[in-house]
Amino acid sequence: MTALGARIVQKVSSARAFAKVAPHVVPALDRAVHRLTRGRILLSARMLPGVVLTATGARSGLPRRTPLACMPEEGGTWLLVGSNFGRAGNPAWTANLLAHPDASISWKGQDIPVRAHLLEGAEREAAWRAALDFWPPYATYQARVEREIRLFRLARR
Template identity: 55%
Template sequence: MATPPSTPAPAPAPELRPPSSRLEAVVQKVSSSPVFARIAPRVLPPMDKMVHRVTGGKVMISQYMLPSLFLTTTGRRTGQPRVAPMACLPESGGTFLVIGSNFGRPAHPAWTGNLIADGTALVEHRGRTVEATAELLEGEARAEAWAALLRMWPPYATYQARIERQIRIFRLTPVEK
């Protein structure tokens, strides 16, 4: 009789950073709720875009809670530029981790499909815009990035727990010119 293949042991849970203030604790709790997942995608990105435009690219509302950037991808169906504000984790060497959490909603955000289809994007971070290549992380690289992202923003774990899809994580690497 054949022995069934063993399943790998789950990776240990990363050590989560406790909230640095009461306000951050409240924001994390609220942002983990299903109600927030329904409302935030309709409110936060348009508000970030408007404030960014009004301030001449100097301010993003979300940057006051998390490191943030604007990602411009090419629409895979339309070929048109698509701009999405999002949280990011800057890494040493100038790369960024971005996560397609979609606020814990069931579908992948459109920008992740655009990156898979094209693999290039424009990244605007702190007033500087660079062209970047995107790598969809898998395996050990994904596990390491996931742990780092959870240390930055623990609600990502709540988002993943309430959906069936695996949240996509990308590393954006600036193109040297």
């Protein structure tokens, strides 16, 4: 994506209207395309790197598949930001990881077992700064909500 294209996408994704529509449209399209291409293509990954997280439901105990933007980190870990597009509540997948930190991701067509770690304190602050450098609209999302956006680091199991 060009620098201009990235700025346009960031501006659009920061809009309140996007926050209302995207949670209903983006994941459904991502899941369908990911399934049809056997994990090779994730549409939203054209803008940001992405994974499909499979976590155990906190209440149901059933596997839940959620396409998510991620920030790959040096050393083979991934940062997930529970921004929920700047909406008030934490996204369900964050509760799932809190209840059941062992999960798996589909990353570039490969299924990888991972363990999620909720970041807190100085570790969270460093990761948050890196996330803002990576995708500035996260600052807009945080400004819209009273909750602290949850950050998770996923490491291979």
